[in-house]
Amino acid sequence: MEFEVQAMFKSFPFLLEGMKWTIYFTVTGLILGFAIGVIIGFGRTAKNKLLFSAATVYVEIIRGTPILVQAIWIYYALPELLGFNLNEFMAGTAAIAINSGAYIAEVVRGAIQGVPKGQREAGRSLGLNHFQTMRYIIWPQAFKRMIPPLGNQFIISLKDTSLFSVIGAAEMTLKATVVVAANFSYLEVYSLLALMYLSLTIPLTIALRSLERRLDVS
């Protein structure tokens, strides 16, 4: 067996190009996913049966199907319903948004329900209405509890983007397979690929742990 460091260096710029898209999918997808998660998460805490059921159906459908299936469904099947095509970047972003939205919804629900009941009662007993109590008392405390699981979701979604090679999105993993098809340096290129994912996830994990300590949420 021969390990050609040379091949790693040569393929690095290509993979770096793909990393931009990996980050793009993760960041834009999660921003949208957070918006979805907050809306669906509130739905999951709603007293209104219809809102609650709709939110629950969403969460169960998304959590019950693989993100790979969601991505190919959005890219290949959804256009037949919509009547127009989505490019691979739109489809990838949508897949992360819709998928993370379901998981973030559960994070939001758990964080809101985790705020002690006495906090709501104290707010209401002072004459604050439901919305004010949520806005000034529950949400700030819930948000703090959401930060660690949101960080975890960021890492999960980042790794999920590697599946978008199936819809031809030029993220890091697809780039690696393209390079390998040309130079056959499987060991070097795929090792580099793994290292490049780690170069993103390890700093994130460390930052997250220190943030958790500073926020003092366990």
Added chain:
Amino acid sequence: MNIIQVTDLHKSFGDLEVLKGITEEIKEGEVVCVIGPSGSGKSTFLRCLNMLEEITAGEVLVDGFNLIDPKIDINEVRAETGMVFQHFNLFPHMTALENVMLAPAKVRGISKEEAKTAGLAMLEKVGLSDKAYVYPDNLSGGQKQRVAIARALAMNPKVMLFDEPTSALDPELVGEVLEVMKDLAKEGMTMVVVTHEMGFAREVGDRVLFMDEGIIVEQDLPEKLFSDPKNDRTKEFLRKIL
């Protein structure tokens, strides 16, 4: 004038009937202490007075508002009734002063500056001017409860409801909270106090209600109820607790 008028109040949680017909009048400026064994419905009674619990049947009038009338603005009524909880329920993400300022600013709509001035005055009243910028986590239990009292008072309520305000405190911290409550009583605040502090009830209370199994079994002037209870259940409870 009766600031609180309760007529045949019933409250159930599912099949469990917790309040079984309570009729009671509380006059403006009165200090009424509620005693009774655990589980007898004291907290539930108090919580019905500001609609933290939905009323199952009967009628509750607070400051002329009929709580079961769906047309009233319940937030308006709650703004007139301060509530102090056993476990303080301070907002942990806000300083003592912010805790006190929140409702006046958001519910009454007064300016931040006004709310701050009033908030500092309230903290001074409970002896905590020096803790204005401290977070609840860094306050003792007694200090937390005094902030909670200041927070309720900042709304200028007409009635103050206390649900075992000293039960969660270390014994050496009970006194400072009771002092604040005594001062309030002296100023003429209408107070309904669920408490196990018989000394407080005797000294400050105008009346004591003894509750058991969802009804008011007996009520009287404190000295009378404590020295000469009529009902057997009252006698037994007092024998255990005194």
